[in-house]
Amino acid sequence: ADSNDYGGRSKKNLKTGSLTDRSYVPSGLTKAQYEKIRADADKKKDANYQKNVKKAGVFQDYTEFYMKRGSEENGSWMKLPNRGHDMA
Numbered sequence: 001a002d003s004n005d006y007g008g009r010s011k012k013n014l015k016t017g018s019l020t021d022r023s024y025v026p027s028g029l030t031k032a033q034y035e036k037i038r039a040d041a042d043k044k045k046d047a048n049y050q051k052n053v054k055k056a057g058v059f060q061d062y063t064e065f066y067m068k069r070g071s072e073e074n075g076s077w078m079k080l081p082n083r084g085h086d087m088a
Helices: 031-055 062-069
Strands: none
Touching: none
16 A cells, blocks of 8 residues: 555545635635635645655665765874765
């Protein structure tokens, strides 16, 4: 089952409930304004999820990094400003 795999949300019927006449609407907002706020929040949440789906399964090979850095203990990499860390 792929229910916990990244991208699994696209196969589910997830949606924010629609507002009815009896639904809570914060004071100071109309029903239309509140629906727009909820829709914008859903879009933002989905965009963030899709961003994370694209990053899923992308890993750096630690052995390759370690060999590139130089594997000796207290070696020259310890004197570097970032001490062997890859900076973003």
